[in-house]
Amino acid sequence: MTKELTGKIAFVTGSGRGLGRAMAERLAELGADVAIHDISWTAPAKFGEAPDLGAVAKAIARHGGKTAAVIGNIGDKAAVARMKEEIEAKLGRVDILVNCAGGDIGASGGKPQPNDALGIPLEDIRALTENNLYGTILVCQAFVPSMVKAGSGSVINIGSAAAQFGVTNGVIYAALKAAVIHYTRCLAADVRREGVRVNAVSPGATKTARFEATRVVDPEKMDSSIKSLIRYGEPEEMADAVAFLAGPRSKYISGQVLRVDGGETLFPG
Template identity: 65%
Template sequence: MAQDLTGKIALVTGSGRGLGNVMARKLAARGADVIVHDLAWDATSKFGEASNLGEVVKQIEAMGVRSMGVTGNIGDRDAVAAMRDEIESKFGNVEILVNCAGGDIGASGNKPEPNNILGITYEDLTTLTNNNLIGTMLVTQAFVPQMVAREHGIVVNIASVAAHVGVSHGGIYATLKAAVTHYTRCLADEVRSAGVRVNAVSPGPAKTARFQATRTVDPDKMNSNKVSMDRYAEPEEIADAVVFLCSPEAKFMHGQLLRVDGGLQLFAG
């Protein structure tokens, strides 16, 4: 495939590991210079994906593009401002922003317990809100005004299939991801006349290291060679949709939501 993102500067939050890491690699394969991000320099090692963020940077640089690593809590306004200043001073203006950082992760760094709407603790409630919604908003406010001023830029927000149905377990996470989808539409309306494209992707369950380490998986759904789409996604299948939305092939797509779930949810809207 043509390297049609050559010279573009992309920031993928939460890209030290998991889905974000695969998105970063896919963007690099299309020629983009990629800034990778994680909560801390060694956070990449939690599920054995990389020893630290520096290793991730070297792996992306080996693809023939520029890369750098930044760390910080996206739910912390000062941390986001510091990341922006570092990126712009060392790398230049971000042209592609993928808001991927988040997840159903509580104050302990693991899934909330309890994880239902009525029982979730205040600490987990605020952590989830900061990591999934406020963090997306803060990073957007840090980088998108410059895109508007330049009349060019691309934003892809990562939601979840959990955003589109009622769930009894993980309901706060689902609610926040639903908010991300509507935030995407509102942002798209606000910047439509400025030439900045904004879309979202809702992934279904994907075979990331975290997913496999923290859930009881169905062995049959781990088989990506089966004919049926009743399976878990390969992380690359989610990342392909993100890269498509960042590419010239999607130049007239704006304010849209792509569910990449193998048909797990089949309904209008």
């Protein structure tokens, strides 16, 4: 694998586990120094992926680059400012920002009940908005100005296939991911003359530990050797898309949404 990101510094939010971790691993493999992040030190243990964030940072450091581990709520402006200071002190200015933290997480930490358009409680709407939309915006507001000043940078926001069509379960999550995608386009327009590219990756249903632990999975879709593309995605497939958008091979691409969903949203949206 060419080390095309050597000399670059990446920050991947929500990289203590799941897709974020796979993305952080791939950027490190490509030569970047990577700041790992989660909401708490032990969040990586929630679905058994690692004992804590320190263990994740150590595992990612085996690719040869430097790592730093930071914790904080992305929906809290002061916490984001503190994390930026910590990352800059440990690694330097961030060149690649991946906003992966988020999910269909309500106020009590699980999925909202009910999770539909008319019944979802207000406190869950607030929690989802903080975890998905405010968080992404606040992290961009903190990190993109330094990229603009430097005249270079790549931001990748993580959307969802659920943002592309009407759903009856996870409605506010889907609506917020649609907002993340449109914020991506607007931010790309804002910084288009500044050397900073902003894109989104919209994953389809992907086999992370959380995904498998929080639903009944269809065994027919578990086998990645099925060639039909009607299967669950692998975290590494999302990481490949992020790596492409982070690096030089996508240098003329900005404001786009790469749907990595096996063709699930081929027609709508």
